[in-house]
Structure formats: C-alpha cells, structure tokens
Amino acid sequence: MKPAPFDYLRAESVAHAVQSLADAGGDGKVIAGGQSLMPMMNFRLVKPSLLVDINHIPDLAGIRQQGGRLGIGALVRHRTTAADPVIARHVPVLHAAMRHVAHLTVRNRGTFCGSVCHADPAAEMPMIALLLDGTVQTATPRGGRRLPARDFFLGPLMTALEPDELVTEIEMDTLPADTGWGFEEFARRHGDYALAAVAVTVDRQDGRAAGPRIAVMGVGDRPMRMPEAEAALDGSDMGEAAIDAAVEALRATIAPNADLHASADYRRHLAGVLAGRALRGAWTRARERLAA
Amino acid sequence: MTGRADITLSVNGQSYTRRVDPRLLLSDFLRHELGLTGTHVGCEHGVCGACTILLDGRSARSCLMLAVQAHGAEVETIEGQGTVAALGPIQQAFREHHALQCGFCTPGFVMTILDMLRHHDLGDDAAIREALSGNICRCTGYEHIVNAVRALVRERGKPA
Numbered sequence: 001m002k003p004a005p006f007d008y009l010r011a012e013s014v015a016h017a018v019q020s021l022a023d024a025g026g027d028g029k030v031i032a033g034g035q036s037l038m039p040m041m042n043f044r045l046v047k048p049s050l051l052v053d054i055n056h057i058p059d060l061a062g063i064r065q066q067g068g069r070l071g072i073g074a075l076v077r078h079r080t081t082a083a084d085p086v087i088a089r090h091v092p093v094l095h096a097a098m099r100h101v102a103h104l105t106v107r108n109r110g111t112f113c114g115s116v117c118h119a120d121p122a123a124e125m126p127m128i129a130l131l132l133d134g135t136v137q138t139a140t141p142r143g144g145r146r147l148p149a150r151d152f153f154l155g156p157l158m159t160a161l162e163p164d165e166l167v168t169e170i171e172m173d174t175l176p177a178d179t180g181w182g183f184e185e186f187a188r189r190h191g192d193y194a195l196a197a198v199a200v201t202v203d204r205q206d207g208r209a210a211g212p213r214i215a216v217m218g219v220g221d222r223p224m225r226m227p228e229a230e231a232a233l234d235g236s237d238m239g240e241a242a243i244d245a246a247v248e249a250l251r252a253t254i255a256p257n258a259d260l261h262a263s264a265d266y267r268r269h270l271a272g273v274l275a276g277r278a279l280r281g282a283w284t285r286a287r288e289r290l291a292a
Numbered sequence: 293m294t295g296r297a298d299i300t301l302s303v304n305g306q307s308y309t310r311r312v313d314p315r316l317l318l319s320d321f322l323r324h325e326l327g328l329t330g331t332h333v334g335c336e337h338g339v340c341g342a343c344t345i346l347l348d349g350r351s352a353r354s355c356l357m358l359a360v361q362a363h364g365a366e367v368e369t370i371e372g373q374g375t376v377a378a379l380g381p382i383q384q385a386f387r388e389h390h391a392l393q394c395g396f397c398t399p400g401f402v403m404t405i406l407d408m409l410r411h412h413d414l415g416d417d418a419a420i421r422e423a424l425s426g427n428i429c430r431c432t433g434y435e436h437i438v439n440a441v442r443a444l445v446r447e448r449g450k451p452a
Binding site: 001053108109189 | 295297313314315317320336337338341344347350351352353355356357358360361363404407408412422423425426
C-alpha cells in the first residue's frame with residue numbers, strides 16, 4: 001500500500017506543468033487534490049514516472065460567472081464549490097449534488113476538475129458537467145483545447161485528454177431563476193459512490209416543458225445524457241403520463257452492470273424511480289417563463 | 293525537481309527539515325521520520341479516516357498526501373492536542389462519554405472533530421453524524437462519539 005517510485009515536480013505555471021508532462025513521454029500524471037489518484041497510486045493501479053503537482057500554480061482556484069456560464073478553476077476544492085454563494089444561487093443543481101460528494105475531509109482536498117478528469121462512472125461531478133453542457137478548457141505545449149463534456153468521457157476512468165494535457169477550467173451553464181432542476185441519488189451509505197443518480201433541468205413555457213435535460217450516472221461505463229427521455233418530455237405537460245414515458249425511455253436506454261451491490265435490473269429500476277422523482281421536483285421548481 | 297527532495301514543514305508548531313523520497317506518504321513521514329506515531333494508519337486509501345491530520349488548519353487524510361507536498365505547510369497531529377496528564381477538550385469529551393474502546397480510530401476522529409468544530413455548524417445530530425461519516429470506528433457503534441461531539445458543540449458557544 002505504498003506508491004511505486006516516481007519523480008515529483010512542483011509546477012510553477014501551466015506552461016511548466018504541460019511541458020513537464022510532455023517531457024515525461026506520456027508517463028506523467030497530474031495531481032491536484034489527489035483524493036482519487038493517491039488511492040490508485042497506493043494500490044499501484046497507477047504508476048507514473050513523474051507526478052506533476054499543480055497545487056501551487058497561481059490563478060487556477062477561481063470561480064467566475066460570465067454570460068450564462070460558470071467557470072470552475074482546476075484548484076477549486078469541493079469544499080469551496082459546496083459553499084460558494086454564486087453556485088448556490090445560479091447553479092443550484094450543482095450545489096445540491098455537492099452534498100453527496102464524499103466526506104467533508106475529502107472535500108477539503110478534492111477538486112471539481114479533478115473529479116471530472118478522474119471520470120468515475122458513479123461520481124457526481126462528471127454527470128453535472130454533462131448535464132449543464134460543460135466545456136473542458138485545457139492546455140498543452142501546443143496550445144489549449146475546448147472539449148465539450150459530451151465528447152470528454154470515453155469510458156470508466158477514461159477521458160479524451162492527451163497525456164500532456166492539463167485541464168485548467170471547466171465551464172457549464174448557469175440556470176436562470178425560473179429553470180426547474182432536480183437531483184436524486186441513492187447510495188448505500190452517505191458519501192459513498194452511488195448505486196445510481198439522476199440530475200435534470202427543465203424550463204416551463206406556456207405550461208409545457210422546454211429543453212429538458214436529463215443525465216444519469218452509476219448505470220453505465222460513463223455518465224450519460226438521455227436524449228430519448230429528453231425528447232419524450234420536450235413540449236409535454238409534464239403530467240404523470242409524460243414522466244412515465246420518459247422514465248420508460250430512460251430504462252430502455254441504459255444497460256447497467258451487476259455487481260455485489262446491486263443487480264442490473266435493480267439499477268435500471270432505481271434509475272427510473274430517481275428520474276421520476278427528479279423530474280417531478282424540477283417541474284415543481286420551474287416557474288412560468290414570461291413572454292419576452 | 294527529481295530524486296529525493298528537501299522539505300521543511302511545521303508540525304504542531306515545531307519546524308522540521310528532512311530529505312525525503314517523493315513517494316513517501318505524509319502519514320509514514322510523520323510516523324517513521326518524526327516518530328509521531330499517534331497518527332494511525334488503517335486502510336491507506338482514504339476510506340477509514342484513522343490517519344486524519346490538519347493541513348493548514350483543515351482536516352486531510354495523511355495517507356492521501358505525499359510528504360513532499362507538505363513542504364511549507366503547517367501540520368497538526370494528535371500529539372498537539374493534549375497529553376495523558378492534560379487532555380485536550382476533545383480528548384476529555386471522549387473520556388467522559390466513553391467515546392472509544394480500542395482507541396485505534398480515535399486520533400483520526402479527534403483531528404476530524406477539531407476541524408468540524410471550527411468550521412461547521414453541527415447544529416443537530418444529523419449534521420454531527422455527517423461530519424463523522426468519513427471516519428470508521430469498529431468498536432463503539434458511534435453513539436458515544438456523537439454524544440461527545442454534541443457536548444463539545446454545546447460548550448463551543450460558552451465563554452471560556
């Protein structure tokens with residue numbers, strides 16, 4: 001339960017970090033909070049030749065709101081995300097999800113961007129980034145990229161990041177005050193990885209659902225949006241029949257795995273129940289859009 | 293920086309400089325390099341909470357940090373919380389409420405509670421239990437630990 005040997009570098013800047021990653025020839029890893037990476041290194045599931053510590057790079061710990069988007073810097077800790085008043089007001093679905101992220105001590109170190117990069121299929125932050133049409137801003141020695149969250153998650157613990165690519169910020173939609181949202185999760189113990197969770201947003205226009213977004217986690221090899229279920233709801237009256245149709249579409253879309261915690265059928269059933277609750281809650285929260 | 297690194301950090305107010313391998317965990321540094329064996333090592337992957345210390349005033353798992361990362365930091369461990377002759381307030385509350393049996397998890401609980409009392413409301417038992425939910429105790433059933441924290445929360449508001 002000790003990491004294999006590696007070299008360590010305390011990066012002074014983003015350019016310093018990505019050049020060092022490039023020099024490591026694909027064998028370097030970035031550490032921010034380390035709350036997922038360090039366990040994997042202690043188990044020797046990950047054995048980097050170089051560990052690039054970004055904790056001391058200036059200007060990566062900011063949260064900014066601009067033009068309907070919220071940006072979270074690479075060094076924003078879960079503790080900060082959970083307590084941030086801008087997030088609580090403008091991205092309440094993220095604020096609600098934070099209550100389910102690990103335990104308080106882990107939140108002191110762990111970061112939003114680190115959780116997204118770790119890409120655990122049962123982690124909340126990747127699902128939220130996907131729900132809110134997130135964009136991952138990166139840096140490499142060749143320049144940066146802006147990766148849509150929908151193209152970012154490739155599989156369990158796998159992302160579209162190159163070995164010398166550093167995530168500097170992730171941005172996502174803020175929610176207008178009249179947008180409804182819902183977050184429902186079931187875990188065997190508080191703070192543990194969930195068996196399943198569902199997050200939704202929906203706008204209300206002329207009494208009907210507009211642009212609903214539904215994301216799920218824990219029921220596949222990555223967080224997923226549910227376009228069929230979204231389509232089933234769009235323009236509907238959000239009555240029980242419409243929600244039932246969306247739940248059935250969701251259950252037909254997912255193919256959960258069985259493990260010692262739950263069977264595949266149980267997870268599929270659970271995801272539907274959680275989606276129904278999240279959608280009803282979101283519709284209750286949604287307020288009528290005033291015609292412009 | 294490659295190879296062994298020189299680090300300087302403060303532990304319980306005392307400054308230490310040591311040369312360490314990058315892979316040395318902070319928990320092992322405290323125990324093996326500094327002889328501060330009050331920080332216990334349980335699972336070594338961040339689940340049990342036994343190795344919890346304070347890093348710059350906030351609780352952290354010392355098994356999920358490298359000693360080299362603590363360069364320049366202020367670390368607090370259980371050794372700074374009191375002595376057998378003069379228990380600290382959290383230790384005293386644990387004693388009064390029988391909040392430990394074997395004691396293996398206790399240093400991690402004490403350091404976690406120190407952070408929680410400073411930074412969290414802990415206004416009801418649900419909040420106390422959530423604050424303790426990252427620490428595992430296999431003896432007590434937690435009830436007496438919750439009792440100890442509840443008493444500490446009550447005392448917190450009173451003038452010394």
